[in-house]
Each structure stands twice: as C-alpha cells, then as structure tokens.
Amino acid sequence: MAAEQDPEALAAARPLLTDLYQATMALGYWHAGRAREQAEFELFFRGGPFGGAFALAAGLRDCVRFLRAFRLQDADVQFLASVLPPDTDPAFFEHLRALDCSDVTVRALPEGSLAFPGVPLLQVCGPLLVVQLLETPLLCLVSYASLIATNAARLRLIAGPKKRLLEMGLRRAQGPDGGLTASTYSYLGGFDGSSNVLAGQLRGVPLAGTLAHSFITSFLGTEVPPDPMLAPAASQGPRVDLAACAEAWLDRVCAHLGLGVQEPHRGERAAFVAYALAFPRAFQGLLDTYSVQRSGLPNFLAVALALGELGYRAVGVRLDSGDLLQQAQEIRRVFRSISAQFQMPWLESVSIAVSNNIDEEELTRLAQEGSEVNVIGIGTNVVTCPRQPSLGCVYKLCEPLPSLAESRAFAQLSLSRLSPEHKRLQQPAPYRVALSDKLQALVARLRAGESS
Amino acid sequence: MAAEQDPEALAAARPLLTDLYQATMALGYWHAGRAREQAEFELFFRGGPFGGAFALAAGLRDCVRFLRAFRLQDADVQFLASVLPPDTDPAFFEHLRALDCSDVTVRALPEGSLAFPGVPLLQVCGPLLVVQLLETPLLCLVSYASLIATNAARLRLIAGPKKRLLEMGLRRAQGPDGGLTASTYSYLGGFDGSSNVLAGQLRGVPLAGTLAHSFITSFLGTEVPPDPMLAPAASQGPRVDLAACAEAWLDRVCAHLGLGVQEPHRGERAAFVAYALAFPRAFQGLLDTYSVQRSGLPNFLAVALALGELGYRAVGVRLDSGDLLQQAQEIRRVFRSISAQFQMPWLESVSIAVSNNIDEEELTRLAQEGSEVNVIGIGTNVVTCPRQPSLGCVYKLCEPLPSLAESRAFAQLSLSRLSPEHKRLQQPAPYRVALSDKLQALVARLRAGESS
Numbered sequence: 001m002a003a004e005q006d007p008e009a010l011a012a013a014r015p016l017l018t019d020l021y022q023a024t025m026a027l028g029y030w031h032a033g034r035a036r037e038q039a040e041f042e043l044f045f046r047g048g049p050f051g052g053a054f055a056l057a058a059g060l061r062d063c064v065r066f067l068r069a070f071r072l073q074d075a076d077v078q079f080l081a082s083v084l085p086p087d088t089d090p091a092f093f094e095h096l097r098a099l100d101c102s103d104v105t106v107r108a109l110p111e112g113s114l115a116f117p118g119v120p121l122l123q124v125c126g127p128l129l130v131v132q133l134l135e136t137p138l139l140c141l142v143s144y145a146s147l148i149a150t151n152a153a154r155l156r157l158i159a160g161p162k163k164r165l166l167e168m169g170l171r172r173a174q175g176p177d178g179g180l181t182a183s184t185y186s187y188l189g190g191f192d193g194s195s196n197v198l199a200g201q202l203r204g205v206p207l208a209g210t211l212a213h214s215f216i217t218s219f220l221g222t223e224v225p226p227d228p229m230l231a232p233a234a235s236q237g238p239r240v241d242l243a244a245c246a247e248a249w250l251d252r253v254c255a256h257l258g259l260g261v262q263e264p265h266r267g268e269r270a271a272f273v274a275y276a277l278a279f280p281r282a283f284q285g286l287l288d289t290y291s292v293q294r295s296g297l298p299n300f301l302a303v304a305l306a307l308g309e310l311g312y313r314a315v316g317v318r319l320d321s322g323d324l325l326q327q328a329q330e331i332r333r334v335f336r337s338i339s340a341q342f343q344m345p346w347l348e349s350v351s352i353a354v355s356n357n358i359d360e361e362e363l364t365r366l367a368q369e370g371s372e373v374n375v376i377g378i379g380t381n382v383v384t385c386p387r388q389p390s391l392g393c394v395y396k397l398c399e400p401l402p403s404l405a406e407s408r409a410f411a412q413l414s415l416s417r418l419s420p421e422h423k424r425l426q427q428p429a430p431y432r433v434a435l436s437d438k439l440q441a442l443v444a445r446l447r448a449g450e451s452s
Numbered sequence: 453m454a455a456e457q458d459p460e461a462l463a464a465a466r467p468l469l470t471d472l473y474q475a476t477m478a479l480g481y482w483h484a485g486r487a488r489e490q491a492e493f494e495l496f497f498r499g500g501p502f503g504g505a506f507a508l509a510a511g512l513r514d515c516v517r518f519l520r521a522f523r524l525q526d527a528d529v530q531f532l533a534s535v536l537p538p539d540t541d542p543a544f545f546e547h548l549r550a551l552d553c554s555d556v557t558v559r560a561l562p563e564g565s566l567a568f569p570g571v572p573l574l575q576v577c578g579p580l581l582v583v584q585l586l587e588t589p590l591l592c593l594v595s596y597a598s599l600i601a602t603n604a605a606r607l608r609l610i611a612g613p614k615k616r617l618l619e620m621g622l623r624r625a626q627g628p629d630g631g632l633t634a635s636t637y638s639y640l641g642g643f644d645g646s647s648n649v650l651a652g653q654l655r656g657v658p659l660a661g662t663l664a665h666s667f668i669t670s671f672l673g674t675e676v677p678p679d680p681m682l683a684p685a686a687s688q689g690p691r692v693d694l695a696a697c698a699e700a701w702l703d704r705v706c707a708h709l710g711l712g713v714q715e716p717h718r719g720e721r722a723a724f725v726a727y728a729l730a731f732p733r734a735f736q737g738l739l740d741t742y743s744v745q746r747s748g749l750p751n752f753l754a755v756a757l758a759l760g761e762l763g764y765r766a767v768g769v770r771l772d773s774g775d776l777l778q779q780a781q782e783i784r785r786v787f788r789s790i791s792a793q794f795q796m797p798w799l800e801s802v803s804i805a806v807s808n809n810i811d812e813e814e815l816t817r818l819a820q821e822g823s824e825v826n827v828i829g830i831g832t833n834v835v836t837c838p839r840q841p842s843l844g845c846v847y848k849l850c851e852p853l854p855s856l857a858e859s860r861a862f863a864q865l866s867l868s869r870l871s872p873e874h875k876r877l878q879q880p881a882p883y884r885v886a887l888s889d890k891l892q893a894l895v896a897r898l899r900a901g902e903s904s
Contacts, residue, residue, distance in 0.1 A: 014650050014653075014654075016649040016650045016652075016653050017622070017628050017631070017648075017649070017650045018622075018648075018649050018650075019620065019622060019623075019648065019661055020647050020648075020649050020652075020659045021662050021663055021664055022649075022661075022664075023661070024661055024663060024730075024731065025663050025664065025666075025667045027730045028667060028726050028730045028731075029667075029670075031677075031726060031730035032677050032678070032726040032729070032730075033675075033676075034675065039670065041666075079649075079652070080649070083649075083652065083659050085731060085733060088730075128670065132666065132667075135623075135666070136622055136623050137628070139623035140622055140623050140628055140631055141627065141628070143623060143624065144630070145627070170469070170471060170588055171587075171588050171591035171592050171595060171845070172595065172596075172842040172844075173592060173596065173626055173630070174596045174626035174627075174629070174630030174634065175514075175592065175626075175629050175630055175632075176466075176469050176592055176593070176629060177627050177628055177630060178596070178626030178627055178633075179469070179592055181626055182626065195472050196469075196471065196472075197469070197471065197472050197474075197531075197532070197535075198469045200468075200472075200531070201468050201528070202466075207472045207535050209471055209473035209474075209475070209476055210473050211476060211480065212473055212474075212477065214477075214493075214587070214847075214848065214849040215477045215480060217849055218481075218486075218491065218580065218849055219484075223484060223485075223486065224485075225484050225485065226484070226485035271480075274480050274481075274483060274484040275476075278479045278480045278482075278483035278484075279476065279537060281537060380842045380844075383626075383842075384836075385841070386841050389624075389832070389836030389837070389838050389841050390624040390832045390835075390836050392832075393623070395666075396666065397666040397669055397670055399669075
C-alpha cells in the first residue's frame, strides 16, 4: 500500500512531519533563488531542564533514520500543492520531488552525551530549502527524547546505583509512539527496564511486570483451578496440591502474626495461587488490594512458603498505595521474622517493589539510607516530565562567519585565559590534557612498541 | 515486509503495545482455566482534568482501529515466549496465536462527548484474557487524546468563538505520533487548525503557517531576487518591480510614522519582499525579528502598500515576543492611521496573530473585551498540558452484579429523588423529557403524518 494511502504509516517516517511555515518558507527561498544556497543550522537548548545544569543528548539516531528516509512522494507533493497558492510555479514542486538529504551533513553529539545550554546537539549543513524543512522533525525527534533521558538520569542520580528503576508509564504517554519513545530513552537515561512490551520487542529494552489489582479482584476464591498440582522445583518427588498446601501454611503464618485465619481475603489467596501455578519460579505478590497487613502479606507468605517447601523461591512483592517507605520497613521485619521462624533464609531478602505516583521528592525518601525498598516503578512522573514537559530546543540559522576583527578579538580572549606558566614563551609548563583510560592504554602500548 | 521485521511499523498498530503484566496476567488466567470467562472492564477518569468539571471523550476511533487490527503475529508470540518462563505450556501460545477481538464488545461514548468523573468512556466486554491485554493500549489511546481535547476545549471557552486558535506544538510533543495526536485532538476540542502538515495530510486538520525568524535573518538585503517583477492582481497592466515599489512606499510610511528611512532593517524588508513575491495573495509579516515599531511594522507596511497598489491585500502580521496585547493595540492604531492616510481601507482590518508561550492566564488577557488580537497560536501549553500532563484514566474490572438487596436499596433511592408531583399516583404531572431539535422535528413529522 502506498504510504500516502495508509493512515497507519509511521508518523516519524513521513516527510510532511513538519510545520506548514517550513513549506511556505521553502517556497519563499525557492522564489528568491536561494533554495540551493548553503546554510547551517544548530539545534540546542537554552537552559538546563528541570533547573539542572545538564541534559543528556538523545534521539539523534532517530534523526539519522529520518534523514536517510527523507523523500517527498508524489502524494506528499500533491498535498503541499493543495495548501499552497494555486498559481505556484510548477517548477517548485519539481524541485520538491527531487529533494533528499544526500547534500545534507549532520554533526551530532554522540547519543547519550552530556549536553549543556547553548552547545549544539546537532549541526545541520546543506541546501537552505531542505535544512529549513528539517527544522520541525529534528526538533520533534530530539527534544522529547533528550528531555526524558535527562529526567531518567536525574531519577537515577537520586536513586543511586543499587535500586532497580522501572518505567511503567505507557498509559500516561502521548499515544503509542510517545510511550515507545519514553520507554526507550528512560532506559538510555539510566532506568533498568520498562513494562512496555513493544519497547522490549522493537528496541531491546529489558522488561518487567507481574500482576495488577484487576487480576486479584477477578478471583472470588470459589474458582476451581483446572490443575492445582505442582511438581517440586527439582522435578523429583510427587506433585503437590499448591492451594491446599498454601491453606496449611496460612494457619501457621496467621498464628505467628497473631491474625485470625479468616482475615486474609480468600479471593486474593486464590489469585496468588493461580499466579504461582503459572510462575512457580517467578512468584510475586501485589499486597495492597484489600489490606497489606491483614490480607496481602499473610496470603503472600502462605503461597511463598508453600512454594518454598517445593524448592521454589518467591521473588518479590509490590505495594501500590499508602506510605511506601514505612510499609517496606514493616514488611521486611515480617520477612525476617517468618524467615527465622520457618527456616527459610531466602525469604528475608525477597525484593520489595513500590509504585504510585513517585516523583523526585518521594524517590529521595525511598532511596534514603536504611530503606528496604528494592525496586521502584515510575510512570507519570518519568513519562510526562511534569516539572518541565518540554525541553524547549531551538534550531537557529548560524549568522555568517565571524569577521576578521571578531576572530582577532576571540584569539586575544583565548590567550588571556591561558595561565602564566603555560603562557611564558621560554620553558613553559606543558598544558596537560587528561586522557581516557582507553587512550592512556593506547599511548602506553605505543610507547612499549617504540622501546621494543 | 512483515510487521515484526519492520522497526518502523506504527506502534499503534502493534498488539504488543501493552504492559508486560498484562501478558503475565494472561498466562495466569489461562492457567486458571479462566481465559474465556466473560468479563467487563470500564475505562473512566476519577477527577475532572485541570480542576474543571468535565472532559471531552476522544481517541475512541483509534481504539476501534486498534481492536479491528488486533492479532498477534508469529513474531509477537515468539517474543512473548522469550520473556515468559521457558517451561510455559505451548498451548498457551497457541491460544494467543488464535486471539482476536471478534468476541469483544465495546460500548463507547460518541467521540467528542462530554465526559464526567466516574462515568465510563468505554465499556469493554469479552473473554477475560483478551480484555485484560487490551487495558494498556486502550488507556494509552484514550487518555492523552481526551486530555488534549479537553485542554483545547478549555482554551476555546476562554478565547470565545471569534478568535482563531491555532495549535503549533509539534516540536514540543512526545515524538511524531504524540504530535499527530495533539494536532488531531486539539482540533476536535475546538481549535481552528494546526501548523502540523502531517495532521493536515492524514487527518484533514486545517493548516496554517507563514514564516519564522530564520527566514528573515537569512536575508541580508544584498540578495538579488531572480525576478522582482509582479503582475497586478487583476492580471491586467504592466508588471511592477515590487522591491523598488516597496522602497518608495517605505519613504512615505517612515515620513508618516516619524521614523528615519534607514531605521527599518533592509534584510527584513528583503525577506518580506521575497515572501510577498511567493505569496502575493497571502502576504503576512512576522514583525519582531529586529524591532516591531522601528523595523518590522514599517517594513510590513511598505510591502503591504506596494502589494495594495497592485490590487493585492496583505492578510496578516504575527508577533512572537513582548507584551502581545499592548503591541496589538499599537499596531492596530498604526494600521488605522496608515489606512486613512493612504486610502487603503482594507489595511485597517489586517489580522494580528500572536504566539509565545500562551497559557490559560495569558489567553484570558488576550481575549478580553477590546483586544485587537485576531489569531492566537499555542504550542507547548496545548500539547504538553503542563497543568496536568496526564488524564489518569483507569480501567477497572466491574464487580459482580449488585445483590438483590443492593438493587432494592437503589430503587428506593431513585424513587426518593422523584418530586412529589411526579410521584403522586393519581393524575401525576408528566415527567418531561427534553428532546433535541432533530428529535423534536422527527416527532413533529410523525404527528403530521398521523394527521394527514
């Protein structure tokens, strides 16, 4: 199907992903005989996002992909003709039809570079008409990618290196492609993974995810599982009825915790058993559907201990409401106590994941010394960047080369910044340039080669 | 090319546009023998966005498109198998391979309906496994579309019906598809058009756009236009050198305004002439590249009057910085004075467009009684919805039908709300139901038919 007839064709691959004024200006340049004049634009931002000093440059690979594919199809040109004046010279449209980016040169910061206000992320050189048309798509591809990568990097700096950070904001993004971009570039910025399956499939982002409240509320506890039997982890020994085994453990857990055995919700327990039967090696519990202390936690422990008897180790719990830090401390205390009581040492270190509208302030709290939180899921606050929802990049035509006088003044300024010991003309102190480890190793190898 | 091998395939058409936990829960349901159990989910929001009472329901057509196309390809199933436990029953993947939405029923508010907290925008019924998988894509498709439609509707309510509102935020969106969604649904919400050419091409959104500062700064004034001659609008009479004619008008304009003829920037004037030669019937000027009063305005007037002599009417000016309301008043005053002085009455009502980080507060100011602003372009503040960057929709499994006792209580409550004159059992006042104009006309036609 031709791209122009396919409403589903990817927006990012469409050459008309631009503002109309780029097309009207293109006609203006063409009319003035300047379409092929060489021009250079720089793409940069003016202030560090979120009040910080830096950004991460990202989205540059998407720009390269866009530039490679850039070519107006007949239908694109026809559409432009329909929105430009009817007496526009047909030769202009011939010019558009022949347009591509083969004469465009792009210099870019490497993807993932630190970027600073005023320093170009991209420098785009080429014929004036085409580099003008590229303004909007390049801004569109770089701005949000860099913004969210920077947001993710800030969250990673707050969380420190050990907490596992997961992006889970697909449903809060600006549609499917916004979600894909968010998952991709929050990973680039330092997150450990995403819940977005498509980002895993298309971009190789590591995936994470377990179960939601709806799974738990969908079980009443009266369901009869088609097969409640589970074989031991080592695949030796008889299969065991996991549901019955969990009931037996529930008695012991409730006795230890001082709870009535009727208190934990039976539908929630049925949901945990169903999930454990599907994922015996990756059992996780979402604890706060009914009551963490009186239902979610004892139900999780009952199922985790039943699995433990069979040689399986539950991997985690998740909290999605309330005071996440405080609940994590309490849950860890219970894990330690149950672990000692029933001699299941692995239970002590079951991972505690939290989510629920976590922003920089709450993350600071969750990452504090002594926190028992291991995994932090962030949705809205990473994807929508509410503190600054747009990076505000600009794409500016570079003024002509500096005059001789300006360059002379710049040379004097540069020299004035050189310290006296480097500036003295006899026996100057060498100006030391720091080398990367890799470069240093290369120099060492070269020197070793010289001396051998 | 198969979708699974094409990294450019549209995210919105991909069945794995979902959170991983939907897939893990799907396995859980399948394992529990509940995959085909009928379930109903409702999609709604909990609070009016931006502190308002209402939202506009939007994105529903995108949902229908997604549901129609929903089908897991081999590569999708293989990818899921790679992220689920290796010992997962192969029959589960067979189940996924056969999955589509043919058994799914969706009831939705009509696109563009008013929507209120707690009232479902979508009700989705069907087999539990598939309607669970649909949660994330449906939320993703509805939430942002409804949020931005609502944002646009609020801005329209503030602006009133007469101001022309243009969306120009493509470069501030969450990537290309975010931009396309923003342009589409801000139009649905009440904007008049967009700068986004792709939204015009794919969705039929009316387009608007003229020129940017880069066009103006790219002209030094030393360029020689290949053809500065312009024929009169009526196509009779000799062609005229527009640049020379504009110079002559500049003298008269400057004299009238008390400006030195050297003050207006010659590069800016060359840019206006170049644009006017390309768009003689749609000439617009961006006034604030150098100085509105001392350069942009006199240069615009010189070119507009030169065009006017040839029978063309300039259509507008744009301001992108400074106090927009105050400058618009001053510009209108100058338009009136020049219009009277040179007997060009059409010049009085040339459209004044403004842009530059306009939010609800600034829009209120620009829309006030007596404002001379005609067109308002909004980018960041419509596209990113900074006051509330996500609608926060939820997708909740409906609890089982209410009990007989609950329904009985609800019946009593309903009756208690009926006013006494409707409630009385003898000769009650009829309960009047308001009819739409269309329905009323239909009733009238039917009655006329009866009596004829």
